Amino acid sequence: MADLSPPDRHRRSGAARGKTSGKVADFRYKHPAPDDRKKPANRPPRRSAQGGEQRGGAPTRRQAYAALDLGTNNCRLLIARPSGENFTVIDAFSRVVRLGEGLAMSGRLSNEAMDRALAALHVCAEKLRRRNVHLARSVATEACRRAANGAEFIERVRRETGIVLDIISAQEEARLAVLGCHILLESGEGPAVIFDIGGGSTELVLIEPGGNVPRILDWQSVPWGVVSLTDTVGRVEGEPGERSARYAEMRRVVSESFAPFAERIAAHAETEAEIRLLGTSGTVTTLASVHLELPQYDRRAVDGLIVPSGSMRGISARLATMTPDERGRLPCIGNDRAELVVAGCAILESILDIWPAERLGVADRGIREGILRSLMAAEIVPPAPRSRH
Template sequence: MNDGRADSRDRHPGMPARAMTENSAKHAPDAGGSAPPRIHRHEPAPAAERPVRTGYRRPAYAALDLGTNNCRLLVAEPASHGFRVIDAFSRIVRLGEGLGTSDRLSEDAIERTVEALRVCRGKMEARGVVRSRVIATEACRLAVNGAEFVERVRADVGLDLEIVDRQTEAYLAVTGCAALADPRAGSVVVFDIGGGSTEIAWLDGAATNPSADPTLRIRAWDSLPVGVVTLAERHGGTEVTPLTFEGMVEEVSERLAGFALRAAPAATAPHFHLLGTSGTVTTLAAMHLRLVRYERRRVDGLWMSDAEVSEAIDDLLGTRLQQRADNPCIGRDRADLVLAGCAILEAIRRAFPSDRLRVADRGLREGLLMNMMREDGVWRRGGFR
């Protein structure tokens, strides 16, 4: 999900977690020795069987999110109230390119993605990862050759890629960024604009306990089968006119209508606000801040007023493709997609009017990491700095 920029290596704050199945980073040799050793998925071991931290080396964990547009990896070690990123990788692979008109992953897209996954595997090995989870989302869910692609990744790269369902993706998005919700807010609408789908959830009730599982507050959720890649392919993303943009907004609004009806009470709650995680919202934040280069520390957690969001979208609508490509906070690989993302955001804003939007440069991978570390009880052992 999110954009293709390189990740900064920051300390991430602690976030509530939800128990999930994990991947082990133990390497089992394959017969004949010709294929790479695989990282196998397994159920977490009982606490008594887990290795005890020795005090001189923290365990390394990895989370990989393979979306319709991006391949993104975080490698992290536990810290006092969360984790510290020790390595990261992000590359736009456009795995779902053409899925708007076809039902298959193309060979070119597969080749680009396999190469990116090899880089990720190398980073995981170099960092001595002890546990990982490697997930794929909408492109692999939709493609008729999605399972075939998973087998190819297992054979060629040695990663056990797990295709997660839409509910899991929505819950991971909430887990990854809910810590940024205003604790006074009676309701929050959290959304994650991806390449092939958009996850959205209504969190009800104020966050009185920061360590509580935020997914327990979900009153309604949905996964819309529309993202920046699929929407741009249908409507065009190179030269977007106001009429084209409005057509994209209308399509998303129609798909959002059912959820908007179920979650209508959200916008009436005290201190209600939107909380967005995606390359779209981080790009708008960077433009609002007039950044000459992307800075995660300034973007993650930024509050934007409704007027500031509107101004940033209008500014983007006034640009040509080359201008967007030349913007270092957008880049050539995303220049034809960012306005489709703005259309999705605009549909959400119309359905849930709010004075405030909080920007999250975090999401599925952070949720995966917190889940794994929480299950392993790394913070209960203490002693992290």
């Protein structure tokens, strides 16, 4: 099956990973045109010598690009076409696969978790094939970085689906998240922090805004995400006293891990300029939905929202006191997130402790968008000047 889906040309060895910044085009999110889904598929493209897929000569601005992010909790795919200085999403896929379930205790990916992820990746491979993707990059993050059998799983994915996953470093993960969402950072002067609460890790990045791409001043990744923290400390359930103690322990564990970064950025947080904060993750989008009292999740209402930090703290504290059943009955949380959302709340509150911004920007975009921007920018070649003779 390996020849059915486009290969990933951008695989890199560990030594080549981890660039902290780079000049890339600033593509903005754009909703798909109504007829994009109705167009019949064209004939299969021919493969380029470089490993991408193309319809004829050089790549064109109408060709499709894809970004796949296999995280500790979710498998997400985004397929888009460049559209001026924007990109138009033509297909997307997201599924909770819980790849890192039990990893904190065993150090390995379980057979059940790998099977769930593979089922989702088969769907992604079919979408890549059907959309005739010109160039794709597929990445795996903390679960595959930490697992003793992570490399074996990557090879199994390649063998069974044709998708070549690149296990990226935490630094590369942070860079892509910034690249994917920084456009939503609230305007203003002074430093800012962008963070990504994942399933198996959390990345914090101190940036200096300016130009198309902000400059990364400092960053840290800690091995605590909503899955790894829940698996290690335990679920927030039982009697009220037990729930309170479990949440306090989560806060303690995360705060200790953040301590070196907190010490390094303390001077920046004390600046006279108003500090800014932007978060990208299921945690912040879920809490933003609760803040808006949405009956169901609406990306258009959440992506780009600015929320008072005090409101997010209040929601976090309230969720931590609830039973799992009570959390599960809340719109936009449900049973799938009821167990994990409290760990996300503990991480968010710890971030607000070290970077006490008055407001929090919310982004429903991140690594996938960062990958797409990188791929598209790398393919943009200025036209050759016309001869005057």
